[in-house]
Amino acid sequence: MFAKLHRKSLSLSLGLLLTGLSAGAWAANAVPAVDAGVASANQTVQVTLVLKLRNQAALEDYIKQTVTPGSPNYQQFLTTSQFAAQYGATADAIARVQSFLQQQGLSSQVLPSHLAIRTSGTLSQFGRLFQTSVHDYVSRQDGHHFHKPASSLQIPSAIADVVAAASGLSSERAYRPHHVSASAFTALSSQSPKVSALSATSDGSSGNPTASGVPGQYTVGDVANFYNINPLYKRGVVGKGSTIAIVTLSNFYPSDATAYWSDIGLATKPNRITQVHVDGGGAIDGGSGETSIDVEQSGGVAPYANIIVYDAPNAGNGYVDAFAQAVSDNIADSISTSWGLPEIFNFAALNVAGASNTDTSDAGDLRAFHEIFLEAAVQGQSLFAASGDSGAYDTVRDLGAGTAVGDYTAPLTVDSPASDPYITAAGGTTTPYSYAFGTGPTESISRESVWGWDYIQNYFDTYIGPNVINLFSSGGGGGVSVYWHKPFYQVFTDGIRRSESHQSLVYNDPSAGPTTLLQLPSRFTGRNVPDVSLNADPETGYIFVSTFDGGLLAGEGGTSFVAPQLNGVTALLRQSTGHRIGLWNPQIYAIQNIFGYGRFSAFNSVRAGDNWFYYGAPRYNQGAGIGSLNVANLDAFLRAGF
The missing domain is CATH 3.40.50.200 (Peptidase S8/S53 domain)
Known part of the structure; x- marks a missing residue:
């Protein structure tokens, strides 16, 4: 064969x-890297603005109904346009974000789901937009060069009620x-x-x-x-x-x-x-x-x-x-x-300069993925x-970590x-x-x-x-x-555990x-x-x-x-x-x-x-x-x- x-x-x-x-x-850099100064101002990058969902609690309830036998909405899945109309950002909100981006000299492309806007511009433009500067860094671990914001991003107040997360301004991490x-x-x-x-x-x-x-x-x-x-x-x-x-x-x-x-x-x-x-x-x-x-x-x-x-x-x-x-x-x-x-x-x-080592708020893409996954469900x-x-x-x-060549717990x-x-x-x-x-x-x-x-x-x-x-x-x-x-689907499942203590x-x-x-x-x-x-x-x-x-x-x-x-x-x-x-999870846990x-x-x-x-x-x-x-x-x- x-x-x-x-x-x-x-x-x-x-x-x-x-x-x-x-x-x-594929390496990631958990150690504070060497700051090599402000990145090239004219470097062009793409950033995706993930927009806040409307009626998220209602969306989660509807998802549960689609996979619950006997529910009036069992298997009644939505189209992309229906999702956009019911749970995506409103047309007025999108127009406001696009207008704001245009004022900053930034392009915009709206996904049909009304869940995200893709925009392109220079690092200096995005630095001004998010009230930060973007620096070049060199990893102390492996010499990897990357850029990322020198401080946490601040979503402009004019669009903060609409934008949930911004993804793409850091090139630090590569997925494995x-x-x-x-x-x-x-x-x-x-x-x-x-x-x-x-x-x-x-x-x-x-x-x-x-x-x-x-x-x-x-x-x-x-x-x-x-x-x-x-x-x-x-x-x-x-x-x-x-x-x-x-x-x-x-x-x-x-x-x-x-x-x-x-x-x-x-x-x-x-x-x-x-x-x-x-x-x-x-x-x-x-x-x-x-x-x-x-x-x-x-x-x-x-x-x-x-x-x-x-x-x-x-x-x-x-x-x-x-x-x-x-x-x-x-x-x-x-x-x-x-x-x-x-x-x-x-x-x-691990991402924001000066953040407490107990700060587990999302400074990455967890929120961005979550909204996309809700739409899929x-x-x-x-x-x-x-x-x-x-x-x-x-x-x-x-x-x-934890190996003979590791420097980490x-x-x-x-x-x-x-x-x-x-x-x-x-x-x-x-x-x-x-x-x-x-x-x-x-x-x-x-x-x-x-x-x-x-x-x-x-x-x-x-x-x-x-x-x-x-x-x-x-x-x-x-x-x-x-x-x-x-x-909710793990609430009644025998064997579910909490996180362990003393993990650093x-x-x-x-x-x-x-x-x-x-x-x-x-x-x-x-x-x-x-x-x-x-x-x-x-x-x-x-x-x-x-x-x-x-x-x-x-x-x-x-x-x-x-x-x-x-x-x-x-x-x-x-x-x-x-x-x-x-969504498999509510169904397979219920069956088991x-x-x-x-x-x-x-x-x-x-x-x-x-x-x-x-x-x-x-x-x-x-x-x-x-x-x-x-x-x-x-x-x-x-x-x-x-």
Whole structure:
């Protein structure tokens, strides 16, 4: 079936891989950077003004009704124009903002949803507009050059009653793609790993002809076997009439996806991929493989769905604009993304000069994403985001926190935008397999478990020696938001937790000593993530095709695979039910809370494993959420109106 398979990890620096760090292009700067002075006044940038919603409480109530069987507005989703008329900014308010921008010499473009205005101008113009100056900075961590406001933005009083947030004036942070390569075990052993699958599926079904059955070389066919998707295929449910959207921050080669589907022998709808380059589009770069994964997985699970790829630059307002465009267009029935950053990187304590280290107000894009996600929910668009690949400690992959080369502590943190309550957070599991390395004995994972590489860490500590390698904290992202409060759909869910006490991000300055950059709220009644999980461990991972990364690769995983798989599942459910599914979360939590686990459940409880802090359990847990899917059963619940 496959040719020229190789594990991408073997081409990486072993030290870099095992600490969980990535190349500097994805690094974030939590340490106060060196101020290099006022940025070039004539530098042109784009800024997006996210406008305040009207009647937000009524909007949230309407969203709840659209996914509540028996409600008079059940499945009565709005069009973009209806959203604009009922909940977007008024025409008078928009005209006032446009007039104000014009007076400042700034252009403006209003989205049809009346939710955002895109504007372009120079740094000096925006500095005057927001009563700040924009400076150049150099990261003390990796030498990265960027610009950002030297003080907090002040929305002008003339439009402060209309504008909720401004995105794009900082180029400091770049979002990270959430996929991971299998560890370079062969570099530590005289013989290749002995790996074999113990079970074809989680529920006994099997037989998808595109499946490989080989851990590390799994395909979308194996996903169908694991999670009982095949009964839908047998009914002719393949995503016909559905449209999938991918929001991403790198361009890609569409031929990667068609090559992947052809290589595994999957028949698909021809000419199904459309690209929309937002703000000029993303680059062909180190994130291109991520986009390939997203298209291959979502389009492989739903082989006859249409696919729209919204790609934008990985800087400034690119991510916000890509989501805003995908939602305002309102063509896609479901949307997924596999990029993110620690939620805490949005806090004022890490962004605003002079802010208290306890200031967890949003100085980033949390509010901007939230309003966009509310619009998507009321339009019936299902949203999915990868929950991250750093277990319960989301900053580790970005800062090297808690590792041998790290200068930071590692507080318990979650990823954004997955932590938003109006998006479904996609977590990760390890499916059953056996493994052995070198002269060590064969050990096995006998049932689906929360993905966390401490099981491999323990094996190495025992049979190779303690402290020889460090795999902390690779695993499925999960935990408790310290910004978003517990949403209504988690109120009656057994296993929901508050944030832990005594969590701080501390920079261990070699010359000045420890500096506390952020003290996280203790016992915060926050939104718990993830919501639902599928196989994501690279050791029981997948193949994918990426021209940028060298072709056909094996031993790949991460929650980046799960988010698009759920996107594809939604396309199947869209065809099967005959309507959009809408926001998953209230529906899946209700089904689990009411019907529990068992033979006819829509979910498989994930009771084993951990993500370095949170453990699997026969209930909701912060490693795997409410569990993994039984798609055929979920489809039956949805068609019956549960």
